[in-house]
Amino acid sequence: MMRYLWLVPVMPLLGFLVLAFFGRNLRKSIITLIGTGTVGLSALLVILIGIEFLTSPPAGNAFTLKLWTWMSSGGLSPSIAFYLDGLSLAFIFVVTFVGFLIHVYSSEYMRDDEGFARFLAFMNLFVSAMLILVLADNLALMYLGWEGVGLCSFLLIGFWYKESANAAAARKAFIVTRVGDTAMALGLFLLITEFNTLDIRSILETAPAHWTPGSAKVVWIAFLLLGGAVGKSAQLPLQTWLPDAMAGPSPVSALIHAATMVTAGVYLIARNHVVFELAPIAMKTVAIVGASTLLIAGFAAVVQYDIKRVLAYSTISQIGYMFLALGVGAWSAGIFHFMIHAFFKALLFLGAGAVIHALHHEQNIFKMGGLRKEMPVIFWTFLAGSGALAALPLVTAGFYSKDAILWYSWSSEKGSLFLWAAAFLGAFITSIYTFRMVFITFWGKMKTHIHLRPGRAMLIPLVVLAVLSIIGGFLETPHNLGHITLFSGMLSGVLPEVHILHSGAESTELILQVLTALTGFFGIYLAWHFWMKKPGFLFRLKQTRAGAALHHWWLTGWGFDWVYDLLIIRPFTWLSNINKNDIVDYISIAPSNLVVWLHNLTRRSQNGNLRWYAAGIALGLIITLTIALFL
Amino acid sequence: MMEQIPVEQSLLLAALLFGIGLVGVLIRKNMILMMMSVEIMLNAAGMAFIIAGSRWAQPDGQVMFIFILTMAAAEVAVGLALILKLFHLQKSIDADEMTQMNDITEASESN
Numbered sequence: 001m002m003r004y005l006w007l008v009p010v011m012p013l014l015g016f017l018v019l020a021f022f023g024r025n026l027r028k029s030i031i032t033l034i035g036t037g038t039v040g041l042s043a044l045l046v047i048l049i050g051i052e053f054l055t056s057p058p059a060g061n062a063f064t065l066k067l068w069t070w071m072s073s074g075g076l077s078p079s080i081a082f083y084l085d086g087l088s089l090a091f092i093f094v095v096t097f098v099g100f101l102i103h104v105y106s107s108e109y110m111r112d113d114e115g116f117a118r119f120l121a122f123m124n125l126f127v128s129a130m131l132i133l134v135l136a137d138n139l140a141l142m143y144l145g146w147e148g149v150g151l152c153s154f155l156l157i158g159f160w161y162k163e164s165a166n167a168a169a170a171r172k173a174f175i176v177t178r179v180g181d182t183a184m185a186l187g188l189f190l191l192i193t194e195f196n197t198l199d200i201r202s203i204l205e206t207a208p209a210h211w212t213p214g215s216a217k218v219v220w221i222a223f224l225l226l227g228g229a230v231g232k233s234a235q236l237p238l239q240t241w242l243p244d245a246m247a248g249p250s251p252v253s254a255l256i257h258a259a260t261m262v263t264a265g266v267y268l269i270a271r272n273h274v275v276f277e278l279a280p281i282a283m284k285t286v287a288i289v290g291a292s293t294l295l296i297a298g299f300a301a302v303v304q305y306d307i308k309r310v311l312a313y314s315t316i317s318q319i320g321y322m323f324l325a326l327g328v329g330a331w332s333a334g335i336f337h338f339m340i341h342a343f344f345k346a347l348l349f350l351g352a353g354a355v356i357h358a359l360h361h362e363q364n365i366f367k368m369g370g371l372r373k374e375m376p377v378i379f380w381t382f383l384a385g386s387g388a389l390a391a392l393p394l395v396t397a398g399f400y401s402k403d404a405i406l407w408y409s410w411s412s413e414k415g416s417l418f419l420w421a422a423a424f425l426g427a428f429i430t431s432i433y434t435f436r437m438v439f440i441t442f443w444g445k446m447k448t449h450i451h452l453r454p455g456r457a458m459l460i461p462l463v464v465l466a467v468l469s470i471i472g473g474f475l476e477t478p479h480n481l482g483h484i485t486l487f488s489g490m491l492s493g494v495l496p497e498v499h500i501l502h503s504g505a506e507s508t509e510l511i512l513q514v515l516t517a518l519t520g521f522f523g524i525y526l527a528w529h530f531w532m533k534k535p536g537f538l539f540r541l542k543q544t545r546a547g548a549a550l551h552h553w554w555l556t557g558w559g560f561d562w563v564y565d566l567l568i569i570r571p572f573t574w575l576s577n578i579n580k581n582d583i584v585d586y587i588s589i590a591p592s593n594l595v596v597w598l599h600n601l602t603r604r605s606q607n608g609n610l611r612w613y614a615a616g617i618a619l620g621l622i623i624t625l626t627i628a629l630f631l
Numbered sequence: 632m633m634e635q636i637p638v639e640q641s642l643l644l645a646a647l648l649f650g651i652g653l654v655g656v657l658i659r660k661n662m663i664l665m666m667m668s669v670e671i672m673l674n675a676a677g678m679a680f681i682i683a684g685s686r687w688a689q690p691d692g693q694v695m696f697i698f699i700l701t702m703a704a705a706e707v708a709v710g711l712a713l714i715l716k717l718f719h720l721q722k723s724i725d726a727d728e729m730t731q732m733n734d735i736t737e738a739s740e741s742n
Contacts, residue, residue: 603734606734607733611726
């Protein structure tokens with residue numbers, strides 16, 4: 001079965017090609033069949049491959065499928081080769097399976113859009129590029145996928161390109177991630193100069209002998225790779241593009257900007273974990289970036305009006321948790337949270353999309369309300385997703401994945417009290433903003449008339465994802481709750497174990513768990529109290545000057561856009577205004593101007609008068625003779 | 632034995648002739664007279680060849696003069712034919728009136 005691994009990314013690519021070239025002329029049912037069918041076949045194939053991989057593991061717990069040599073130049077010869085191990089298996093499973101559900105959902109959600117075929121074509125291309133990213137055997141091929149998903153993200157954010165705000169959001173996403181991508185490319189070039197190869201495994205195998213831990217080169221490389229990860233995963237300081245990326249259709253937000261693409265940075269760091277472990281300061285930076293991002297995005301999410309922006313900030317915050325886990329060396333906990341997050345955040349985005357769809361493109365949560373009775377399936381699935389996001393104890397998957405991160409940020413030898421406190425506070429805020437959104441959207445009075453109800457193709461993916469958001473957590477449970485390690489067992493050959501500093505601290509773990517669970521419920525109570533029971537208090541707070549300023553500050557995502565506008569965009573446009581006519585061009589324009597000037601000067605001598613010409617010849621002769629005789 | 636004319640004096644005569652011819656070309660407007668002046672200049676050049684041939688007692692100088700004489704005859708034939716043709720076109724043989732091939736009228740629009 002694993003021989004057919006190449007079909008996994010090729011199927012959606014074929015779907016893309018067919019839809020891109022013939023989609024215009026096909027019937028909608030055929031477009032749906034091609035668009036969702038190719039991804040569905042990929043998902044089926046991944047499940048079959050996964051079963052074979054887990055039941056009869058290949059030698060070394062990894063499988064490489066080399067197709068051909070991509071290019072060969074100066075000793076560097078990256079090949080088109082796919083590499084399957086526990087880590088890439090987890091990623092391709094999420095990409096194809098969640099991707100398939102989102103495709104099914106969008107076959108109804110986007111059906112009446114005039115660009116239906118174009119939409120599914122881009123989505124298929126995205127799935128293909130993402131699969132290439134995570135399956136790549138070398139960093140060059142990975143970079144191809146990396147840029148491919150960036151391109152699809154750009155195309156799909158600007159899908160409704162007729163509104164200039166959407167096109168601007170697409171450009172912003174593209175340009176901001178480009179900053180990170182450039183850093184990553186520089187990191188890859190440094191790796192080439194060091195190892196003369198981009199093959200991931202040979203780099204990881206030779207790196208510990210090649211560098212002493214903390215040497216300048218490896219720190220540089222780790223930081224440059226981190227730059228790429230930070231850009232793609234919308235972490236501090238490059239997180240500003242993700243809230244604006246919500247301009248795309250909801251399935252796009254679910255697939256690209258929640259479940260898969262934005263976690264590519266997590267994959268990059270986990271894949272190159274050896275490099276990061278050799279650069280302790282970069283590891284520490286990863287943890288700090290994650291911790292500060294999860295707090296900043298959490299606070300910003302509390303005040304958003306737009307349901308999709310709440311979810312966008314929550315995504316940034318949850319990826320912050322993953323970075324925190326990676327930074328403290330809890331590699332498999334970070335990947336586990338990636339998978340669970342993909343389930344519940346895709347669910348929440350799809351649920352939000354269904355609500356927006358039903359309420360005639362209303363995205364403001366304060367204009368929703370009372371949908372609990374009207375849309376029961378969406379309510380219950382949304383509640384399941386929200387419970388997982390807020391990490392309600394024991395019953396939701398989010399509890400198990402987040403609890404692992406909280407525990408390791410405290411107990412790992414790279415963890416600290418501050419990191420744990422940030423994660424703990426983040427969990428508290430998460431439950432506040434999550435249930436603020438749930439209460440305002442589904443409780444209270446109805447404010448907008450329901451204009452169309454979601455059909456089966458939209459509800460089934462929601463139900464499947466809701467079930468996964470509940471039971472997905474039982475793949476991996478803490479020591480004191482069954483101690484199931486199916487997921488980390490799968491990753492054990494790829495990613496190193498986390499080093500626990502406070503050994504034998506089961507009681508501490510229990511105390512922390514109870515504390516987290518209680519704050520989660522307390523957050524829900526606060527959300528109920530402040531937004532449902534006594535909304536007057538917050539209203540009065542907003543009337544005060546400080547309250548209004550704080551509200552505005554958080555609403556604009558801590559003013560990062562303003563700072564970047566002031567520090568980068570304004571000086572840049574100022575410089576471009578000065579250089580409007582391209583100063584460098586004058587170097588080439590000047591000679592041509594000189595020639596024209598000389599021409600205008602000498603053309604007067606061509607007066608057509610024969611006697612002048614004769615005089616000119618005579619004068620020239622005299623001058624020439626004089627020079628010949630006297631000089 | 633006849634006394635030789637000094638080479639400086641005879642060359643001065645050739646230069647004087649050349650100068651007269653040149654001035655004629657420059658100040659005359661009548662094209663026939665301009666052509667006659669050109670003939671004078673040609674003869675001045677031919678004379679310089681003969682002077683040089685006699686100074687070094689070589690026949691080459693006179694050979695060159697024969698060449699120049701032939702060329703001058705051909706030039707006059709062609710030149711007179713052109714002047715005749717021009718007179719038919721322009722009803723004039725004034726050189727100053729024939730300035731159509733100038734680049735002054737449509738000035739300074741090229742860039």
